[in-house]
Amino acid sequence: MTRRVLVDNGSSADILHYSAFQKMRLGQDQLRPMNSPLVGFGGMKVQPTSTGTFPVVVGAYPQQITKEVNFLVLDCSSSYNAIIGRTTLNSWKVVTSTYHLSVKFSIEYGVGQAQGGQLAIRECYLAMLAMDEQVQTMSIEERRVVAEPTEVLEDISLDENNLEKFTRIGTSMKEKTKQDLVQFLRKSIQLNVYPSSKPVHQKKMVFAxxxxxxxxxxxxxxxxxxxxxxxxxxxxxxxxxxxxxxxxxxxxxxxxxxxxxxxxxxxxxxxxxxxx
Known part of the structure; x- marks a missing residue:
């Protein structure tokens, strides 16, 4: 999952920054040498290090499309990981709305949609203002805080007929406590909700x-x-x-x-x- 992708109707090229490519853990053999410079609006020239063609999935299943995109790979600082340009957007039949931070595109049985977020846009804007020559391209995945366990964990199967359903518990508890906990977890494997209830996706609230x-x-x-x-x-x-x-x-x-x-x-x- 690649975040911080700029949809740019004014760009004639699709750009992938090299630091983002490295975090994707793709092989260097998927890149081809590139000699032609990329010329910006003000006449500034940037030399792409290489080019590569990669499949891109846009949207969420089932309203999504998968297309191959030929990216120019740039080794320079940016607050974005990638830029999708005008040519690709046209081939995808994309309609953009900067007001709604949304893009819509044709799929086989209707219309798909990808939604941006104010928070991510604000972070990119602030990063761009603070950027200097030492700033690296922001990571593909947002920073994640992973809580390390305080003790050794043991895998516990929750369903004998489905080994993929398991959890982990600590090994330092007493045997009686462990047995009671495992029994409770297996008994409570199903959520206690009304069968007729439908998932509710709350809209994000905006505060003063x-x-x-x-x-x-x-x-x-x-x-x-x-x-x-x-x-x-x-x-x-x-x-x-x-x-x-x-x-x-x-x-x-x-x-x-x-x-x-x-x-x-x-x-x-x-x-x-x-x-x-």
Whole structure:
């Protein structure tokens, strides 16, 4: 998955930055030498190191297309990993909307769509402003914080008929506790939700600057104290909500209303708003 790809109707070339190519772990034998310079709008010339043809998948299944793109590989600093130019966009029959940060394209049975994000655009813009000769191309995958286990883990099968369904538990617990935990995990392998419930994709909430700053401060405090850690998901997230206290200050909560609607009530209900 390659992030930070610029869709540029004004570019006549498709560009892949060399540092992004390296992170893809593709062989150098897939590159061909390139001698012709690339001339910019202001007349500045950049010499591509090579060229290569790679398959590109755009969109999410089933509304996606897969096409081979001939990239010019540049070894220079950029806040983007790749640029898709006008020629390729035309061949894909792409319609772009800068206002909606979206592109739509023809597929065999309808129309596919790829959506950009304000956060990624803002990060690229700030990186471009701060860039100097030592700045490297940003990584293909966003930075990920991986929490290392504090003890040796043991694989536990959850379904005897499907070995792919397994989890890992620590090995330092007592044998009785371990047996009880394994029994509970196997019993609870299925989520306790209403069969008729449908997944709900919450729309991303946008806050006023005052509330937005408070959210950033709260998240930063929780991250520093290691109460939470950063993870990456493409969809299915619950929004945070801001609730004003009696003293006029703000409390940050998580909106689990949609989740509660899908779950039967039990002795340990998950309240609509979980706050800290």
């Amino acid at each position: 600057p005052e509330r937005d700053n408070i959210v950033k401060e709260e998240v930063q405090k929780l991250t520093i104290t290691q109460f939470i850690r950063e993870v990456y998901y493409s969809d299915w997230l619950a929004n945070v909500m801001m609730v004003k206290k009696a003293n006029g200050k703000w409390r940050m909560c998580v909106d689990f209303i949609d989740l509660n609607k899908a779950c039967p009530k039990d002795s340990y209900p998950l309240y609509a708003l979980i706050s800290w």
